Amino acid sequence: MSIYREDIEPVISIFTKKHDPFGRYASYDYCFNHFNPANPASITDDMEKSCLSLGFYLASWGMFRGSSFLLNKSAQTFVPLIEYIAALHESAWDIDANNLSKNTDEIIEIYNNIRSFLIPVESSHLTLTTKIMLGVFGSVPAFDRFFIESFKNIFKGKCAFTSFNKKSLECINQFYTSNAMAIDNQAKLLNTIGFNNSVISYPYTKSKVIDMYGFTKGLNT
Numbered sequence: 001m002s003i004y005r006e007d008i009e010p011v012i013s014i015f016t017k018k019h020d021p022f023g024r025y026a027s028y029d030y031c032f033n034h035f036n037p038a039n040p041a042s043i044t045d046d047m048e049k050s051c052l053s054l055g056f057y058l059a060s061w062g063m064f065r066g067s068s069f070l071l072n073k074s075a076q077t078f079v080p081l082i083e084y085i086a087a088l089h090e091s092a093w094d095i096d097a098n099n100l101s102k103n104t105d106e107i108i109e110i111y112n113n114i115r116s117f118l119i120p121v122e123s124s125h126l127t128l129t130t131k132i133m134l135g136v137f138g139s140v141p142a143f144d145r146f147f148i149e150s151f152k153n154i155f156k157g158k159c160a161f162t163s164f165n166k167k168s169l170e171c172i173n174q175f176y177t178s179n180a181m182a183i184d185n186q187a188k189l190l191n192t193i194g195f196n197n198s199v200i201s202y203p204y205t206k207s208k209v210i211d212m213y214g215f216t217k218g219l220n221t
Helices: 008-016 026-034 040-044 047-060 075-087 090-094 097-102 104-118 126-136 145-155 166-178 180-189 206-219
Strands: none
Touching: 008 180, 008 206, 026 047, 026 126, 040 047, 040 075, 040 090, 047 075, 047 126, 075 104, 097 104, 097 166, 097 206, 104 126, 104 166, 126 206, 145 166, 145 206, 166 180, 166 206, 180 206
16 A cells, blocks of 8 residues: 655645635644744743634634534633643654654653643544644644545555544654655745744644645545
């Protein structure tokens, strides 16, 4: 089974055509930029901004709609989660698609802790938790229905991407390895948008590029 893909660049270009400072896709950029300081502890210096940055990103990406428990919450509900994120070692921001297999235990622990700090036991957690991890760390793609559909098709029964576990992480790492040149090129070319023309701008992670590919493929099939 080959998971090499020749269409990564053209698919990513479909996504980036919608990448402007006023579009909802930019909400990711503003969130990611906010949570990527040199010193993670500084995230709590302006707790309100941290909560609002994360909350608006999640709202832009559909996490406040329908029956989501977040629909009945204010930004204050993110405080314990922000405190947890700020206490993490800065190495948490170094985890990316190219080294997931080496950091499986750590990334699964972060997933479980984010879930426990924010999400009620009875609520679904896969999409929301991975969207938070993507927006804050850029470490893994968001397991939403579009990404799951496209990557389930790529791996053809080997992995369903319905759980955040070692198997799904290994498959993402395998996808990166098989398409490293194209993914690396896109990661080098694409930077986040700084808010209000701010100079604060970070390059997209490899996992973000994979997320863009999986999301766009699923959305357009």
